[in-house]
Amino acid sequence: MFESPTRRPLITGKTSYSQITEDIIKPIEAKPTKWWYLGFTVSLAALGLWLLSVTYLLFTGVGVWGLNKTVDWGWDITNFVWWVGIGHAGTLISAVLLLFRQKWRTAVNRSAEAMTIFAVICAGSYPLLHAGRPWLIYWVFPLPNTYGSLWSNFNSPLLWDVFAISTYLTVSLVFWYVGLIPDLATIRDRAVGLRKKIYSLMSFGWNGSAKGWQRFESVSLILAGLSTPLVLSVHTIVSFDFATSIIPGWHTTIFPPYFVAGAVFSGFAMVQTLLIIMRKSMRLEHYITLNHIDVMNKIILVTGSIVGSAYITEFFIAWYSAFPYEQYAFVNRAFGPYWWAYWTMMTCNVITPQLFWSRKLRRSLTASFIISIFVNIGMWFERFVIIVTSLHRDYLPSSWLMYSPSWVEICMYIGSLGLFFTLFFLFAKFLPVIAVAEVKSIYKTSSEEEIVKTATQEGVNLQEAHAHTNGSY
Amino acid sequence: MTKKYILGLFRDEVPLLHAVHELRKEGNKIHEVYTPFPVHGLDEALGYKRSRLPRAGFLFGCLGGTLGLSMQAWMLGVDWPMNIGGKPALAWVDFVPVTFELTVLITALGMVATYLVASEFIPGNEPKIPDPRISSDVFCIAIPAEDASSSVGSRLRELGAEVQEKEVEL
Structure with a gap:
């Protein structure tokens, strides 16, 4: 079974099935490292800030934000769209790449899916709190009530969003958990005492039978097939929140594909940021290799270029429309009082990803890490630019206003990062961060160990076989 | 309810698949096969119908x-x-x-x-597994002892397995 040497190995170093189990399950059984405690403490502190600011918000009202009558969406919706976008890479990796049979996804899908779920939780908190009285949020659902019954307004894109985000969270969670069951059973079968009890409860009696695996693969495939259009629909519907309105700068038909590409772009940047830290701190270099970093950087390059062309297209169409309000909205974006936000977005999203045309930078951890942070910042500014610059200059100059966030909004943003990272650190401690069973299923075809072994058996020069595996061709 | 099974334990999926083909060709009744990850072609080798x-x-x-x-x-x-x-x-x-x-x-x-x-996967269900290593690196063929011919053990060994007889609930 000598695979074509054009494919680089996805699992490097000396490995075996039991070694893979050991490498990935061990951190769950061992005491966390100093770095884990440090990261977890910082995240908890930020989460504390979130609780504090949200409590203050709930007792006082949304008036504590910096919003005004003209700019009535600010950091809240910016952060909502930013977090939802980040979530999209997880589903893309686990669903779309499963359908395309991309083997490299097995090393990164588990943590990317976890990231999706945590990001969507952070995203959901914003519209929930923006509602003002979150304890009445059930009013958005079509429940029988004493007003008639007066039902929810299904003509509104905001209600579509409620359904899209809640479906997205539920389906991602279910998909993630179905994939986790076999790995939880692996932990169970190694554990004793309380840990065995807990993981027994969580692994549902999984037994690894041929019939069980057959059903598992069938369910995974269908869930992947469902998640693929779902992930496209979610950001499409998020973009409808803007595109179906009549605000110049929002009312554009390019929004759905432009938002989806932007979401994948920012999501992969966040995956990259997290994985570079994780592979180092949890010693997973054999599983998350430079080849993985390389392919993800290629996706960042492609989606970044789509986003860049969308920015330029928007500008062109605004000019071509010959509609003065639309034209003004775009000139104001680039040269108005928020010019710095616009040019930060352009620099981070259009220029920095183009650096990935260089193979050397794609395979450099430092460069990948820095560029991924730049993309995260750029994509945050994209949402800020779309929302605030389109709103702050209304049709009547008498209602022109500026917007800047209050301390509550800033604390809530830092706090939501705290919520995200707290959940992620807990995940990294208690659940397998790499899909153990899935990595084993590509072991025969994609590990350095096996590639070299089969090559030697088939009489290929050993040195040549090794040369194939170090990625130097 | 526990029953006596003859277990053939393998360390690799290639001899396992080969063994499943051979054993079934020779008319042995296989109760079930347990693997740490989905082995491609195993369900066809066992003659399982496609999932509904x-x-x-x-x-x-x-x-x-x-x-x-x-x-x-x-x-x-x-x-x-x-x-x-x-x-x-x-x-x-x-x-x-x-x-x-x-x-x-x-x-x-x-x-x-x-x-x-x-699949009878309910939170807290006791797993019915022949050996705890099947979720790490062991592939196991379980043959009910009552239906097995006397030569099954030696045949399994010939096909590369480590053979055990065990009273388990599967």
Whole structure:
């Protein structure tokens, strides 16, 4: 079974099935490292800030934000769209790449899916709190009530969003958990005492039978097939929140594909940021290799270029429309009082990803890490630019206003990062961060160990076989 | 209820697949095969029919789509039609996003529920496994001792397995 040497190995170093189990399950059984405690403490502190600011918000009202009558969406919706976008890479990796049979996804899908779920939780908190009285949020659902019954307004894109985000969270969670069951059973079968009890409860009696695996693969495939259009629909519907309105700068038909590409772009940047830290701190270099970093950087390059062309297209169409309000909205974006936000977005999203045309930078951890942070910042500014610059200059100059966030909004943003990272650190401690069973299923075809072994058996020069595996061709 | 099984333990999926083919050709009855990850072609080698779960998924999808669309049409078109600038109450194009989301939601939840029930995966269920290593690096063929011919043990050894006889519930 000598695979074509054009494919680089996805699992490097000396490995075996039991070694893979050991490498990935061990951190769950061992005491966390100093770095884990440090990261977890910082995240908890930020989460504390979130609780504090949200409590203050709930007792006082949304008036504590910096919003005004003209700019009535600010950091809240910016952060909502930013977090939802980040979530999209997880589903893309686990669903779309499963359908395309991309083997490299097995090393990164588990943590990317976890990231999706945590990001969507952070995203959901914003519209929930923006509602003002979150304890009445059930009013958005079509429940029988004493007003008639007066039902929810299904003509509104905001209600579509409620359904899209809640479906997205539920389906991602279910998909993630179905994939986790076999790995939880692996932990169970190694554990004793309380840990065995807990993981027994969580692994549902999984037994690894041929019939069980057959059903598992069938369910995974269908869930992947469902998640693929779902992930496209979610950001499409998020973009409808803007595109179906009549605000110049929002009312554009390019929004759905432009938002989806932007979401994948920012999501992969966040995956990259997290994985570079994780592979180092949890010693997973054999599983998350430079080849993985390389392919993800290629996706960042492609989606970044789509986003860049969308920015330029928007500008062109605004000019071509010959509609003065639309034209003004775009000139104001680039040269108005928020010019710095616009040019930060352009620099981070259009220029920095183009650096990935260089193979050397794609395979450099430092460069990948820095560029991924730049993309995260750029994509945050994209949402800020779309929302605030389109709103702050209304049709009547008498209602022109500026917007800047209050301390509550800033604390809530830092706090939501705290919520995200707290959940992620807990995940990294208690659940397998790499899909153990899935990595084993590509072991025969994609590990350095096996590639070299089969090559030697088939009489290929050993040195040549090794040369194939170090990625130097 | 425990039963006596002859277990053939393998360290690799290639000899395992070969052994399953050979044993079945020789007319041995295999109770089940346990592996740490999905082994390609194992279900065909064991003669398992294709899973009917996708069909369940399709039915749940039809249910979700119908429910989603008819719910919106009934609420806004029949139960409380509203005059919004003279526009039609039954604006079906507006119902597409929610119909789509509900189709996906009900298909996913329904199919996963069917999967868990069909596989008897219930939180806290005791696992019925022949050996705890099957979730790490051991591949196991379980043959019921009562149906097995006396030569099955030596045949398994010939095919590369380590053989055990065990009283387990599978």
